[in-house]
Structure formats: C-alpha cells, structure tokens
Amino acid sequence: MKLLNRALLAASAMLMASGAQAQVDVNVTIDTSKPGPKIERAVYGHFAEHLGRGIYEGIWVGPDSSIPNTKGYRTDVVEALRKIKVPMVRWPGGCFADDYDWRDGIGPRDKRPVRLNKFWGGVPESNAFGTHEFLDFAELIGADAYVAANMGSGTPREMARWLEYMTADGSSALAQERRANGREKPWTVKYVGVGNESWGCGGQMRVEYAADLTRRFSSYAGLHAPSTVRVASGANADDYNWTEVLMQRAGTQVEAISLHYYTIPKDWAKKGQATGFSETEWASTLKNALRMDELVTRHSVIMDKYDPEKKVILAVDEWGTWYDQEPGSTPGFLYQQNSLRDAQVAALTLNIFHRHTDRVRIANIAQMVNVLQAMILTDKDKMVLTPTYHVFDMYVPFQGATPYPARATGPNYVLGDVSIPSVDVSAARGTDGKLWLALVNVDPDKAARVTTNLTGKAKGRVLSGTTIDAHNSFTKPDAIKPASYSGKLAGGKLAFDLPAKSIAVVMVE
Structure with missing residues (x-):
C-alpha cells in the first residue's frame, strides 16, 4: 500500500509539473505596410x-x-x-x-x-x-x-x-x-x-x-x-x-x-x-x-x-x-x-x-x-x-502611436462554454519612432511560445501573478507589479516565452 501511495504521489507530482510547464504555440503576424489612423x-x-x-x-x-x-x-x-x-x-x-x-x-x-x-x-x-x-x-x-x-x-x-x-x-x-x-x-x-x-x-x-x-x-x-x-x-x-x-x-x-x-x-x-x-x-x-x-x-x-x-x-x-x-x-x-x-x-x-x-x-x-x-x-x-x-x-x-494590423493564430483557451483566443496582440509605431508590441496570454495555466514575423531584439516589461486573483493591498502594495522582460531570436524570428495569465509590452529594435 505504501509503495502504491508513493507511486501515486510521484505521478501526481509529475502531472503538476508538466501542467506548470505546459505551453501552446502561437504565431503573430504584423503588417507594417498598412498603418492605421493614430491611437488618440x-x-x-x-x-x-x-x-x-x-x-x-x-x-x-x-x-x-x-x-x-x-x-x-x-x-x-x-x-x-x-x-x-x-x-x-x-x-x-x-x-x-x-x-x-x-x-x-x-x-x-x-x-x-x-x-x-x-x-x-x-x-x-x-x-x-x-x-x-x-x-x-x-x-x-x-x-x-x-x-x-x-x-x-x-x-x-x-x-x-x-x-x-x-x-x-x-x-x-x-x-x-x-x-x-x-x-x-x-x-x-x-x-x-x-x-x-x-x-x-x-x-x-x-x-x-x-x-x-x-x-x-x-x-x-x-x-x-x-x-x-x-x-x-x-x-x-x-x-x-x-x-x-x-x-x-x-x-x-x-x-x-x-x-x-x-x-x-x-x-x-x-x-x-x-x-x-x-x-x-x-x-x-x-x-x-x-x-x-x-x-x-x-x-x-x-x-x-x-x-x-x-x-x-x-x-x-x-x-x-x-x-x-x-x-x-x-x-x-x-x-x-x-x-x-x-x-x-x-x-x-x-x-x-x-x-x-x-x-x-x-x-x-x-x-x-x-x-x-x-x-x-x-x-x-x-x-x-x-x-x-x-x-x-x-x-x-x-x-x-500609429497602429498596424496584427494577428495571432493558435489554439483557443477553452473552459466550459468559453472559447477565446489564448493570445491577443497589438502593435504600433510610437511617437518615439519605435515599434511597440503588446501581448496578452489569457490562459491561467499554460504559457505560450509566441513566434512573430519580426526580426531584431525586444525588451520591456511583463505583468503576471501567482494566482488569477493576485492583487495589491495596503499591507502588500507590491504583490503584483511589472518585471523586466525580453524576447529572443529563434530560427531568425523574434519569439517570446509568454507566461500564463500575463500581459507584456515590449519595444522592438
């Protein structure tokens, strides 16, 4: 019985670990040839x-x-x-x-x-x-x-x-x-x-x-x-x-x-x-x-x-x-x-x-x-x-900023009768002349490997938390705050490892 319990506990731990590392693949395409009216x-x-x-x-x-x-x-x-x-x-x-x-x-x-x-x-x-x-x-x-x-x-x-x-x-x-x-x-x-x-x-x-x-x-x-x-x-x-x-x-x-x-x-x-x-x-x-x-x-x-x-x-x-x-x-x-x-x-x-x-x-x-x-x-x-x-x-x-058409393709986040894209994206050319990218991963459990059609490097900040209701309080005012974040080249394309339940904003160079 003890051996069986240990085996079950070990299997459970492996499932939890694999769940924590679960990842979806998302492709993001940005068309910088079609600028839209500026974001007032x-x-x-x-x-x-x-x-x-x-x-x-x-x-x-x-x-x-x-x-x-x-x-x-x-x-x-x-x-x-x-x-x-x-x-x-x-x-x-x-x-x-x-x-x-x-x-x-x-x-x-x-x-x-x-x-x-x-x-x-x-x-x-x-x-x-x-x-x-x-x-x-x-x-x-x-x-x-x-x-x-x-x-x-x-x-x-x-x-x-x-x-x-x-x-x-x-x-x-x-x-x-x-x-x-x-x-x-x-x-x-x-x-x-x-x-x-x-x-x-x-x-x-x-x-x-x-x-x-x-x-x-x-x-x-x-x-x-x-x-x-x-x-x-x-x-x-x-x-x-x-x-x-x-x-x-x-x-x-x-x-x-x-x-x-x-x-x-x-x-x-x-x-x-x-x-x-x-x-x-x-x-x-x-x-x-x-x-x-x-x-x-x-x-x-x-x-x-x-x-x-x-x-x-x-x-x-x-x-x-x-x-x-x-x-x-x-x-x-x-x-x-x-x-x-x-x-x-x-x-x-x-x-x-x-x-x-x-x-x-x-x-x-x-x-x-x-x-x-x-x-x-x-x-x-x-x-x-x-x-x-x-x-x-x-x-x-x-x-x-001046927005560009941006499209994310990948699996949906599904729970019950809710089925929504797992990643949302926005891209725009700022008044500073730089290209800015916002990425939102709505899945509370799965990270996303986001591969773009861009090259170069990117750095910015990401906001996430340990729980879906993570919040700041008067006793813990910094429980959730932005952290440094960056992308990297993978196969010649700019890619991001986007944590579960996160928002990232980066400047692309």
Missing part, C-alpha cells in the same frame, strides 16, 4: 465621478489635511497619475452630472451649499470640489478636461452659462465672476458631455426625445464654446437602435456620441466578487470583455451610414469591470478590489480600441480612484497602485 491619446482617458471615495479622500483631501497634499490634492495620487500621462479626465459624472448644479461648486468653499448625493449612497455632498478644483486638478496632472453637462434635470441656459464661466475671456459678467473667484485666464474645456445615460439615470428618455434635446443643448454648447468637442449621450451596450436614431436625428449637431459598456462575470443581479473567484468567472469575465469588439464594430457600421467620412467619434466614455462591492464597504460607494483579472480586461480592451482608431478616439475607464476598476486605491494616508494602473503605465508608448 484620449483613448486612455479617465473618469472621476462624485461617487463613494472617488473624489473626497481619493483625489481631494483639502489644503488643511494631514495627508500630504498640493493645494488640497493628494500628492501621492497626483504624482502617480502624472507618471501614466493621463490625457483626459471626465467629471463630475456619470449619473451625478444629471443632478448637478454647477453654481453649487463655485465661490468660497465655506459658503457652498451641502446637497445630497441622491444617486450614490444618499450621502452629503459638500461641493468642496467644484469647477475650479476640477479644472485646476486637470491642469495639475497635465490632462484635458471633459465636463459632463446636466441635460437630465438642467436647461440649455445653465449649460451655456457654465461653459461661458469656464472659457470666456473679455468683460462678460460670468468671466468677471470667474476672476473674482480666483481664476484670471479662461480654462480650455476640450470636451463637453451633452447629457449622460439619457436612457437611464440621465432622464429615462426615449431615444427620439433624447435626440431632440441633444440638438437643442448642442446648439447652445456650440454657441458658447465653438471649439469644444460635444459628446452626445449614446447607447447602453448593444442598444443599436439608440445609435441609429441619434445619428439620424442629431449626428450632424455633435462631434461624438458615447457608448457605455461594463464587463461583469455573471449578471447584474449577482455580478460576482472582485477576488476569491473561480476560473469559471475568470473565463466568463474575459469573454465578456472581448465583446467590446463586437459592440464597437456594430455601432460603427450604423454610424457609417450617416457619417461615411467618420467625422463623428465613437466615445466609449464608460468602460471597465463592475463587481459586487467589497463586503463591509459603504453601500452605493462601488468600492472593489482590483486583481490580475482586471489587468487582463484593461489590456484586452485597449487592444480592441487600437483596432478601431477610425471611430474610437475617446474612451474613459471607470473610474480613476476607489471606484469600480480603479487605477488607485486609498485608505486615509495610504495609497496602492492596482494591476490596472500597471497596465496603463506599460501601455503609455501606445498613446499617439
């Missing part, structure tokens, strides 16, 4: 809503806080965001925007009215972070401003006057009021959202009515801020009729229409946990993330009917993972951990955007700090960078 930097945009601890504590602690700050903004957060070259930030919502009165957030902070944040937890909103604080924050981190205007409960006049307050020069009353409140020169507001989720929290509108309102509001936005990109409130996921009607009735009145899509493991009634999940949920989440390609493709086909020159941007200005919020966290604050699975979703989604640069020229991950698929998590004076942050850091060379 705004595709790497962020979203900061008055929701949970996203603004207060996450970004803003106030100038009198014991937490190190720069004029009220957390120094550690500002420095981290500068490092990943955030190109644009959308604010103040989201749903919050369609119940927001911009006048509540100007003037002396101690005289601003306290309101209730009725969408997110019913908590008091101090309005300490208002127009000046947001626009100064955007400048501080080097980002363009995307201001979401209130079309749900506001009026065209309120929106127009807000735009005039922010952008007007000269001696108008609103420009003088801005100066009296401490800002001499006008700000640049590059983007304005004409409503948000008009089909839902932004007014529960029919698309026909929303399209008519979009025409009305957009005309006044254009009058007061003619150089600002107007983003209409577009479809929820696969509501293709919304895009059809909006493009038909209001497509000539705006420069962009939005698309919102969140990735969940299960369904909206029970989304699933951010950590401690099974491989089944790993697989379903990544499958659902890849659905972004279908959504962008089909909405783009509709837009092409009315805008064959592709002047109107498809702005995916809310995307990311959405799980059941962390146990014990404040209801309605949407606080969730961020794991290696989220990093995979981020990389796969960014690769999809790189393949659709003719239409997708604006995108905003939800959200920046402490909410949903956050870049950064904070707890009082502590800060941790998430795996998603590390992906955005690794992908910085793709901002403004």
Whole structure:
C-alpha cells in the first residue's frame, strides 16, 4: 500500500509539473505596410465621478489635511497619475452630472451649499470640489478636461452659462465672476458631455426625445464654446437602435456620441466578487470583455451610414469591470478590489480600441480612484497602485502611436462554454519612432511560445501573478507589479516565452 501511495504521489507530482510547464504555440503576424489612423491619446482617458471615495479622500483631501497634499490634492495620487500621462479626465459624472448644479461648486468653499448625493449612497455632498478644483486638478496632472453637462434635470441656459464661466475671456459678467473667484485666464474645456445615460439615470428618455434635446443643448454648447468637442449621450451596450436614431436625428449637431459598456462575470443581479473567484468567472469575465469588439464594430457600421467620412467619434466614455462591492464597504460607494483579472480586461480592451482608431478616439475607464476598476486605491494616508494602473503605465508608448494590423493564430483557451483566443496582440509605431508590441496570454495555466514575423531584439516589461486573483493591498502594495522582460531570436524570428495569465509590452529594435 505504501509503495502504491508513493507511486501515486510521484505521478501526481509529475502531472503538476508538466501542467506548470505546459505551453501552446502561437504565431503573430504584423503588417507594417498598412498603418492605421493614430491611437488618440484620449483613448486612455479617465473618469472621476462624485461617487463613494472617488473624489473626497481619493483625489481631494483639502489644503488643511494631514495627508500630504498640493493645494488640497493628494500628492501621492497626483504624482502617480502624472507618471501614466493621463490625457483626459471626465467629471463630475456619470449619473451625478444629471443632478448637478454647477453654481453649487463655485465661490468660497465655506459658503457652498451641502446637497445630497441622491444617486450614490444618499450621502452629503459638500461641493468642496467644484469647477475650479476640477479644472485646476486637470491642469495639475497635465490632462484635458471633459465636463459632463446636466441635460437630465438642467436647461440649455445653465449649460451655456457654465461653459461661458469656464472659457470666456473679455468683460462678460460670468468671466468677471470667474476672476473674482480666483481664476484670471479662461480654462480650455476640450470636451463637453451633452447629457449622460439619457436612457437611464440621465432622464429615462426615449431615444427620439433624447435626440431632440441633444440638438437643442448642442446648439447652445456650440454657441458658447465653438471649439469644444460635444459628446452626445449614446447607447447602453448593444442598444443599436439608440445609435441609429441619434445619428439620424442629431449626428450632424455633435462631434461624438458615447457608448457605455461594463464587463461583469455573471449578471447584474449577482455580478460576482472582485477576488476569491473561480476560473469559471475568470473565463466568463474575459469573454465578456472581448465583446467590446463586437459592440464597437456594430455601432460603427450604423454610424457609417450617416457619417461615411467618420467625422463623428465613437466615445466609449464608460468602460471597465463592475463587481459586487467589497463586503463591509459603504453601500452605493462601488468600492472593489482590483486583481490580475482586471489587468487582463484593461489590456484586452485597449487592444480592441487600437483596432478601431477610425471611430474610437475617446474612451474613459471607470473610474480613476476607489471606484469600480480603479487605477488607485486609498485608505486615509495610504495609497496602492492596482494591476490596472500597471497596465496603463506599460501601455503609455501606445498613446499617439500609429497602429498596424496584427494577428495571432493558435489554439483557443477553452473552459466550459468559453472559447477565446489564448493570445491577443497589438502593435504600433510610437511617437518615439519605435515599434511597440503588446501581448496578452489569457490562459491561467499554460504559457505560450509566441513566434512573430519580426526580426531584431525586444525588451520591456511583463505583468503576471501567482494566482488569477493576485492583487495589491495596503499591507502588500507590491504583490503584483511589472518585471523586466525580453524576447529572443529563434530560427531568425523574434519569439517570446509568454507566461500564463500575463500581459507584456515590449519595444522592438
């Protein structure tokens, strides 16, 4: 019996070892003769809503806080965001925007009215972070401003006057009021959202009515801020009729229409946990993330009917993972951990955007700090960078880069009814003139030998972890972070040994 047990244990150990070393072969072809429209930097945009601890504590602690700050903004957060070259930030919502009165957030902070944040937890909103604080924050981190205007409960006049307050020069009353409140020169507001989720929290509108309102509001936005990109409130996921009607009735009145899509493991009634999940949920989440390609493709086909020159941007200005919020966290604050699975979703989604640069020229991950698929998590004076942050850091060379068609051929990762390509790839010529390559291995168990049609050498970084839910915490802030990585020539071709459940970004020389 003992001999039999030893034999079984030995066999088991061999199987485990062979499983750990299991590898699939994948071929990657990159066609550098067919450059596409450049990857606009705004595709790497962020979203900061008055929701949970996203603004207060996450970004803003106030100038009198014991937490190190720069004029009220957390120094550690500002420095981290500068490092990943955030190109644009959308604010103040989201749903919050369609119940927001911009006048509540100007003037002396101690005289601003306290309101209730009725969408997110019913908590008091101090309005300490208002127009000046947001626009100064955007400048501080080097980002363009995307201001979401209130079309749900506001009026065209309120929106127009807000735009005039922010952008007007000269001696108008609103420009003088801005100066009296401490800002001499006008700000640049590059983007304005004409409503948000008009089909839902932004007014529960029919698309026909929303399209008519979009025409009305957009005309006044254009009058007061003619150089600002107007983003209409577009479809929820696969509501293709919304895009059809909006493009038909209001497509000539705006420069962009939005698309919102969140990735969940299960369904909206029970989304699933951010950590401690099974491989089944790993697989379903990544499958659902890849659905972004279908959504962008089909909405783009509709837009092409009315805008064959592709002047109107498809702005995916809310995307990311959405799980059941962390146990014990404040209801309605949407606080969730961020794991290696989220990093995979981020990389796969960014690769999809790189393949659709003719239409997708604006995108905003939800959200920046402490909410949903956050870049950064904070707890009082502590800060941790998430795996998603590390992906955005690794992908910085793709901002403004020129993409090339890239194709990966090889076996699929299969689990139950999920069957998706085991390796995803994106390639682009950076503004530095270098060729950059992003590789994503979605298989949690099998490494991939990736052989390309390129020559030369490559070096960069790789992100992976010991478990599918590997994540950083306040006690272990560096549990998962990028490591040095390189490729090598094999048979005259550049090849990579890509670890299981990993993301790699390399520069090819």
